[in-house]
Amino acid sequence: MNALFAAFRKDLLLQWRGRAQMVAIFAFGAAALLLFSFAIGPDSSALREHAAGFLWLGLLLASTLSLAESFECEMEEQALEGLLLLPASTRALYYGKAIANWAQLALLGMALVPVMVVLYDAGTLRLLSLLAVILLGTAGLSAPGTLYAAMTSQTRARQTLLPLLLFPLVVPVLLAAVKATSLVILGDPMEQYRPWITLLGAFAVIHWSIGGLLFGRVVED
Amino acid sequence: MRASSSRPIAFVAFGVALLLAGSWWGLAKAPGEVFMGDVQRIMYVHVPTAWNAMLALTFAFVCALCFLFTNAWKWDNRLEAGMEMGVVLSLLLCMQGSIWAKPTWGVWWDWDPRLTTTAVMVFAFGGILALRAFVDDPVKRAVWSSVACIVAFVDVPIVYFSVKWWNSLHQAQSTPQTVSSAFHWPLRINAFGILFLWIGLVGLRARVAALRRRGEMAPPLTQKQSATGRAPITGGAV
Numbered sequence: 001m002n003a004l005f006a007a008f009r010k011d012l013l014l015q016w017r018g019r020a021q022m023v024a025i026f027a028f029g030a031a032a033l034l035l036f037s038f039a040i041g042p043d044s045s046a047l048r049e050h051a052a053g054f055l056w057l058g059l060l061l062a063s064t065l066s067l068a069e070s071f072e073c074e075m076e077e078q079a080l081e082g083l084l085l086l087p088a089s090t091r092a093l094y095y096g097k098a099i100a101n102w103a104q105l106a107l108l109g110m111a112l113v114p115v116m117v118v119l120y121d122a123g124t125l126r127l128l129s130l131l132a133v134i135l136l137g138t139a140g141l142s143a144p145g146t147l148y149a150a151m152t153s154q155t156r157a158r159q160t161l162l163p164l165l166l167f168p169l170v171v172p173v174l175l176a177a178v179k180a181t182s183l184v185i186l187g188d189p190m191e192q193y194r195p196w197i198t199l200l201g202a203f204a205v206i207h208w209s210i211g212g213l214l215f216g217r218v219v220e221d
Numbered sequence: 222m223r224a225s226s227s228r229p230i231a232f233v234a235f236g237v238a239l240l241l242a243g244s245w246w247g248l249a250k251a252p253g254e255v256f257m258g259d260v261q262r263i264m265y266v267h268v269p270t271a272w273n274a275m276l277a278l279t280f281a282f283v284c285a286l287c288f289l290f291t292n293a294w295k296w297d298n299r300l301e302a303g304m305e306m307g308v309v310l311s312l313l314l315c316m317q318g319s320i321w322a323k324p325t326w327g328v329w330w331d332w333d334p335r336l337t338t339t340a341v342m343v344f345a346f347g348g349i350l351a352l353r354a355f356v357d358d359p360v361k362r363a364v365w366s367s368v369a370c371i372v373a374f375v376d377v378p379i380v381y382f383s384v385k386w387w388n389s390l391h392q393a394q395s396t397p398q399t400v401s402s403a404f405h406w407p408l409r410i411n412a413f414g415i416l417f418l419w420i421g422l423v424g425l426r427a428r429v430a431a432l433r434r435r436g437e438m439a440p441p442l443t444q445k446q447s448a449t450g451r452a453p454i455t456g457g458a459v
Contacts, residue, residue, distance in 0.1 A: 144372060151365045155355045165352060165369060168345035169376050172383035179387065199386070203379055210375060214368045217289060 003088035007096025014073060015104055021069060026108060029062035030115045037119055044121055051122035052181035056174055059109050060141065064163045066108065067145040070101050071153035084219060094215035098146040098208070105138035122185045129184045129193065136200035137177035143207040144169050150218050176200045229428075232421030239414030247407035260324050267317045269412035274310035274339070277303055277419055278346065282374040285367035294434065295427070297363040301353065302426035304346055304370060306419045311343045334385035341380050345373040359434050 015022065036054040040046050074080040083093055113130065117123045124130060145166055152161040180196040247265030281303035288296035318336055319329045330336070349369045356362040 147372065148369070151352065151369070154361070155352065156357075157355045161348070161352055161355060164344075164348040168341045168348060169373060171341050172376075172379045175383045175387045195386070199383055206375065206379065207372075210372055214371065217364050218368055 001092075003086075003092035004096050007088065007093050008099050009096075011070065011097050011100030012103065014070075015100060018069070018073070022066070022104065022108075025062050025065050025069075026111050028065060029058045029108060029112050032058040032061055033112065033115050033119055047120040048122050049182075049186070051116050051120035052185055053178045054120065055109075055112060055116045055181060056137070056178050058112060059105070059138070060167070060170070060174060062108060062112075063105050063138075063141050063145060064166065066104055067101060067142070067149045067166075068153065068158065068162050070097060070104075070146065071149040075153050080219065090216040090219055091212050093219075094146065094150075094212055098142050098211065101146050102139050102142040105142050106135055109134040109138055124185050126184050130181065132197060133177055133180045133184065133200070136197060136204055137173055137180075139204040140173035140177075140200055140207060141166075141170055143204065143211045147211045147215055147218065150215065172203050173200065176203070226428075229421040229424030232417050232424065234421075236414050236416070236418030236421055239410055239417060241414075243407045243410030243414050246410065251407055260321060263317055263321045265407045265411050266415075267314070267321060268408055269415045270310055270314045270317060271335075271339075272412055273415045273419055274307055274314050274342075276416070277310055277423075278307035278342065278374065278377075280423070281307055281346075281370055285370040285374075288363060288367045289371075294363070294431065297359075297367070298427035298430040298434075299423065300363075300367060300370065301430045302423040304350060304366075305426060306423055308343060308346045308350060310415075310419065311339050311346070314339050315343065332384070332388055334381055334388055337384045337388075338377065338381040341384075342373075342377060345376065346370070349373060357437075359437055 033054055036050075036057065037047055040050060071080075074083065084090070110131070113134075145162075148162055148165045148169075152158045152165065155161055176196045176199040180193055180200065183193045183196070244265060247262055251262075251265075281300055284296045284300035284303055287293070288300060315336070318339075322331060323329050349366050352369060353362055353366050356365060
């Protein structure tokens, strides 16, 4: 547990020291949200209807950048090998990094919400429900994302491989998070919010468990 | 060695023979379907392809588990072969489905859960094949693709149920018509035909994978390649 906390602290510190990168990733996400509206046209009711989808697509695209970056820095000066020599289990390293990535993605998601509200006129007062979707959705992105970033950061063509591997995998997250966010923004007369949140939670639980089980093999060999 | 080297070819030949027989039965002998006419006859390859695509990917998943537990190269060979076969069959499945859907539903694509899940599977497992292509170290390639295969396989049912859920909130599904007994035999024969065909092809493909790895590893390394610190990785035979 101490090792996990130390790993988490190290990754948070890394992110804080590289905060310029985080700002750039946020700008990328915001630019993506701006571009999506050009695909639809200036029809404000259509934009509002699609706002949730755009938010999650923007977050998904931006997440590949931040997930890739989280392992790119471990590749410099063979930092990863130094980490593996420490008396800490690989599981602690994985969960430390995955939680740090989760925190970063959740923050990114929350930062993109005002952009969405302004651009698409998609405001809501159910902020707690929205926060729950963002937290659970980004949890579902960060667990498999951290696992795959560990592999792809060591390959050629890493910029292509991470999204190629991650996107098909997180289809359920995208579906459920878009649906749930939509329901929060546009209203939920049929009470469908809870099943989608449950799906997000189940996805996160499954992938956080498999990730912890398999990460050791990925970095040790 | 002789016997084992000709076995996959025998499987392929037997599979092709069954496939020809089943297709002849389905195309010429079986009665046409009342509502859809001859278009329906694509079912005789489509449904067996669907079963076998799932089976091939399940086989790849089992190979991935076996590799992670035993570290034996033969499982990596089979994983590579099985995954390629699964991706090819899934891709064929999407194509056959589109060919059938255009005259029947009037569209090439529909967001049916099975269809969407198959498309997601093509990308998920195709991505793992791409990963294999970009990793030069055979040990890392084998371990990573096993890990990725397990994660992707576990994800398949979640994708299926989420799409089903997502779609059911939009529109009711047209239910698949129950298959009358006149259509059973060509379906079964073709299913076994494709099964034998892909088992034979996987056997051949696994041998190619083994030969390629032998070429990749410098001779002095083959005995000491167990850099994992676990059970030694055994030789390249299939």
